[in-house]
Each structure stands twice: as structure tokens, then as C-alpha cells.
Amino acid sequence: MNKSLITSDQKPVSLVILGPHRCGTSALSGVLKHLGADIPETLMPASGDNPLGYFESLRVMAFNDKLLKALGSNWKDLSPLDLGSFAPQVFESFISEAVEILHEEFSAARLPLLKDPRICRLAGFWDEAFIRLGYQPLYIHTHRNPLETADSLKKRDGIPVEVGLLIWLRHVLDAEAATRGKTRVFTNYKALLDDWHPQVAQIEKRLGLSFHRNSITVRQDIDNFLSNVLHRQRRAEEDVSRSMQVADVVRDVFRILENWTSNAENPSNYNTLDHLRRRLDGSLDQVAIFMRAQEEDQKRLHENLRDRERDLHAYEKNVQERLEEITKISELLLESQKQREAEQKTHAAQIAALNRMLLEVQRQRDKEVLARAKSETHVRALLSSTSWRMTAPMRRMATFLRQNKNRFSNR
Numbered sequence: 001m002n003k004s005l006i007t008s009d010q011k012p013v014s015l016v017i018l019g020p021h022r023c024g025t026s027a028l029s030g031v032l033k034h035l036g037a038d039i040p041e042t043l044m045p046a047s048g049d050n051p052l053g054y055f056e057s058l059r060v061m062a063f064n065d066k067l068l069k070a071l072g073s074n075w076k077d078l079s080p081l082d083l084g085s086f087a088p089q090v091f092e093s094f095i096s097e098a099v100e101i102l103h104e105e106f107s108a109a110r111l112p113l114l115k116d117p118r119i120c121r122l123a124g125f126w127d128e129a130f131i132r133l134g135y136q137p138l139y140i141h142t143h144r145n146p147l148e149t150a151d152s153l154k155k156r157d158g159i160p161v162e163v164g165l166l167i168w169l170r171h172v173l174d175a176e177a178a179t180r181g182k183t184r185v186f187t188n189y190k191a192l193l194d195d196w197h198p199q200v201a202q203i204e205k206r207l208g209l210s211f212h213r214n215s216i217t218v219r220q221d222i223d224n225f226l227s228n229v230l231h232r233q234r235r236a237e238e239d240v241s242r243s244m245q246v247a248d249v250v251r252d253v254f255r256i257l258e259n260w261t262s263n264a265e266n267p268s269n270y271n272t273l274d275h276l277r278r279r280l281d282g283s284l285d286q287v288a289i290f291m292r293a294q295e296e297d298q299k300r301l302h303e304n305l306r307d308r309e310r311d312l313h314a315y316e317k318n319v320q321e322r323l324e325e326i327t328k329i330s331e332l333l334l335e336s337q338k339q340r341e342a343e344q345k346t347h348a349a350q351i352a353a354l355n356r357m358l359l360e361v362q363r364q365r366d367k368e369v370l371a372r373a374k375s376e377t378h379v380r381a382l383l384s385s386t387s388w389r390m391t392a393p394m395r396r397m398a399t400f401l402r403q404n405k406n407r408f409s410n411r
Contacts, residue, residue: 013209014112014135016126018179019142020171021075021117022152024189027229028142029055029115031196032203034222035211038109049156052228056115057105064118067094067125075118076159078170080281083125098129120171123178138207139184142192143172143257146250147235147243160294165250166280166287172253173277180270183207186260193226206264249276 015037019025033039033055040057047054068074070090071081083091106112112135119126123139130137150164159167185206192199197219204210240246240254253276256269 011136012134013138013207014106014114014130015140015207016119016123016130016137017113017115017140017142018120018123018175019117019144019189020120020149020168022149022156023117023142023144023168024192024229025115025117025142026050026052026054026056027189027226028140028187028192029113030225030229031192031200031222032113032140032211034213034218034225035200036213037111037113037211038106039113040105041107042105052225054115055113057101059101059105060114060116061118063098063101064116064122067122068118070094073121076157076163076167078166078280078284078287081121081174083122095125095129095132098126099132102129102133117171120175123175127178127182137182138209139175139179139182140187140203140207141172141175141179141184141257142187142189143168143254143261144189145235145237145240146254147239147246150245151235158298161245162290163294165246169250169253169280172257173273173280176273177277184265186257186265188258188261191261193229196222196226249279252276 015032017025017028017032019028029037029039030052039055040060042058044054044056044058044061046052065075068077068081071083071085073079073081086094102112102114114126114130127137146165146168147161149168150159150161153159153164153167154161183206185203187199187203200211237258240251252272256266256273260266260269
């Protein structure tokens, strides 16, 4: 890994973004990438939820899921995590694997940038991994209106809003506690989208950084990048204090984080945050009951949906069969119609031919009648002529001789 100096210290630094799921960590990562931070080699591909990309490592995400599973947890679990529960050799095995992943994911990095919402709950572990690799981790906390986060989790994962709010709470409380006393800064998703310049200036000031890419062209690229960031779920800050879905503990933590973003981190709030974290831990039994009830409701809902889908499938199948029958009948009717039309054309042709024959016979008969009439006229003219009358005695004599020919010859 290229360990170029970023601060006045001789020890190279790495950046770790800490923020719950659906809290704008990808937008912040994109801004820092434009400013010169180096993202991992094995990137998670963009999706419909994040069309501009996540800027996080698939390998780190898979490792974190494995680590959480080994702790009997997962990314949406609310129970406290205890990395000390691992046997020393198991912990060392996990740490060695994490160091190897970091080394390979940031082999050519000048300023490594690590981001995965799961790290909020595993910040101490990754802090150790970076230190063993020879880097000083610097932490950038970011948060978002908890109602917006909960709405987004509900849309993406079907998680009830009340549970989404507690997931937000668990992540920000664990991340704050794990990095207390470390070099860190607190930012806000809405403030980043409204005007990223003060947010970046605060990051540089609190972390002692000076990003090496900050030209006019880079600033324009960041403006274009953020203009395309999808901010689908929108809630006013006042909604957090008015909504009946938001517990007091969520309101109090959100208020502290907003104050730390606008001003500076206030150590006098540590005791309050510790108290609120203990309240969350102490209410997990009631939360578990609520979540089980929610899961039962979801299960019944899914069963009803499956029943309806099955009924709908059967209905669609029946309709399809009827449509196929209608199609076959229509095809038979169409074929019958074609045959009938063909027969009608044949009959019409036969009738036309017969009519032509009748007309021809009629013409022939008319010709015969006309010829006979002409012949009769000729005969009558002949019979009435003078020559016919003068030769009548001769014709009679000729007729008499023919009739008595034999009698005269025997004599």
C-alpha cells in the first residue's frame, strides 16, 4: 500500500465513514472520492437504490456479514455486540483476515476510504485492523433524519418504521461510543446536499486533512455528482419531534448529532449518550416482543398474499383456458365462415356459368327462329311468284311420272 503522508504526522492515515444504512454514506463517499480519497478495488455494483454507486468493498461487506454471524447477529439486529466473547485465537484469525483484505483492497491507495454501514457496529475491530496495517484511522460520522432512514428501510427491505428508527439508533450510538477519543468529525446528509463546501471544510479542519484534488473542475464534478443523488425520502426536522412513531431516545440522540454537526463535538453530551444507549439496551426485551409481533403480522400478511397469489394464479389459469377455448371456437367459426364464403363463391360461379349457357341457348334459338322466318318468307315469295305458277303443270307431271315409274317400265 502506498503510504504517502496526508497529515503532518509521519503515520499515514485512512478514512472510515460511519453511518447507518440509507443515511447518505454513499453520497459522502462519492464527494471524498472526487477530492482524492481512494475507494476499494472490489466495488459493490450500483443498483436502483444507489444508481451512482456505493463506493464500498464487496469483500469487506461479506467479511462483516461473516463476523456478525459469528457473533450471533446480523446487520439489522439490535442486540449489543461483544467482540470480547471470541476466543483469542478466533479473534486473531478474524483480524488477520481483515488486515489481508485491507491490504489487497487498498494496495495502491494514497488515502484509503473505507465505508460499510456494518462498520458502525464493528468500528473497534476495524480500528485495530488499520492500526496493525500501519495506518491511523480517521472517522467521519454522518447521519440523516431518522424518519427518512426508516422510510427508506421500509421501502427497500419492508422493515416497519418503528424498527427502522431503532436500527438507526443502534448504529449511531455504537459508532459514537466506539470512536470516542479518536480523531473524528460529524456530518449531516442534508447539509451535504444543501452545500457540500462547509461540510468538506469541517472534515479537513477536524481531521487535519488537506485534500489534494480541489480544483474548479473537481468542484464542478462534485456539484454534478450531488445533483444526481436521489433524495427520495424527505422529512422535515420538525417531523422527528412531532411524530408519534419516534421514541424520545431517538429524538434526543438526533438533537445531539445535529448540534455536533452544526457546531463542534461537545463532551458534556457523553454521559447523556451513554445513558440513552443503556436505555436502548434495557428496552430490548420489549423491542423483541414488538418485533416478534411485527414478524407475526408480516408472516400472516405474507401467507395472505400467497393465498391471494395462488387464487389469482388459479383464476388467471382458468381465464387463460377460457381464452384458449374461445380462441379455438373463433378459429373454427372463422374457418367455417371461410368455407361458406368459398362455397358461396363456387355457387355464384356455377350460376353465372349456367346463366351464360342459357343466354347462349336463347341466342341460338333466336337465330333459328330468325332463320326459319327468313326461310318461310322466301318460300312464300317463291310460291307466289309467276314462274312458280307457270311451272306448276310440269312439276305435277314430274311427280306423276316418279310415282308411276315402275308401271311404265314393265310395259
